[in-house]
Amino acid sequence: YTMSHSEDNLCKDLIQWREMKMIEEDLDGNDFFGPQIIMSNKILHCIIDLTHYFKLTTPTSLLEQTGWCYSMDHGPEIIQLIRAWIPVPV
Template sequence: LEPAMDYFINADMHPRIGCHHKVLNMFFKNEEVESDHHKCDALETLGCLRCLITQSNICCNIHTPTYFVPFISTIPKQQKGPSCSRLAKFYMALLDSKLTDTLDGWREEATIKLYGHAHLHDLGPGVIMPNSILDRIVECAHFLKIKSTADLAKETRWSGANKHGDEIIALIHQVHPLPMPLTSALLQPRTISSNTNASTSVPHNAKRKMRCSACGEEGHN
């Protein structure tokens, strides 16, 4: 950093300076400049009032800080967006190569449509979709991470996600269709038909009565 700029920025930290205005006067040698306002209007004692160098009653934010309060700007802290997915390394399959060619063809057509053939020839299709964004889309599509425009913006941080998101999602799903959701059929309760009368049914825990082996009567052997 140049010493003059260092003194100007940190004027309050340098004990021999302590004033922003002093740095400007020293750097531009304002105190050595002679005013020529008398040449413009020699008839007036004070000379030309438009060319007369006057001393301002406002110095700097160190000596007159209240004057600079309206000019203080605060930059709001941007909220951090949702983080993108961390993907494992993989080998390009045929579908991944097909999606790469499809997206490459789309961005060429989009560049011609928006900017003409000259921009496509001079700047390339990266003016619509950079190579890094295209590669990221292919990677996320391989793991089925992009299912909507919101997913596209979250995973790629692409500035054109909102404008071209619907077209890109349609191209992705042409190559990598979303899996069909699993449907489960409700099981019907099984009914047990019985030809026996409920009144004649024997309880499970009923004891068997003893019969006589000689006469067949119950109650004795």
């Protein structure tokens, strides 16, 4: 598929979100892993792909579909970002 404008914006917001989380959780001094300590690029792109097919609706679906270990901690924020750019079809 070709990434839509909304999906591209979601990707940018997720990158910005994980950088912000690094600072909030006092992990910004980690030069080895960087922002990927919060969310790897693989998980980030998996989220975008799954969002394209409307597969992520709850933190539980985020965990089940991606296996991201922080799904239950940060899932509500991620789902909120997803819905801001890609509303669930009616």
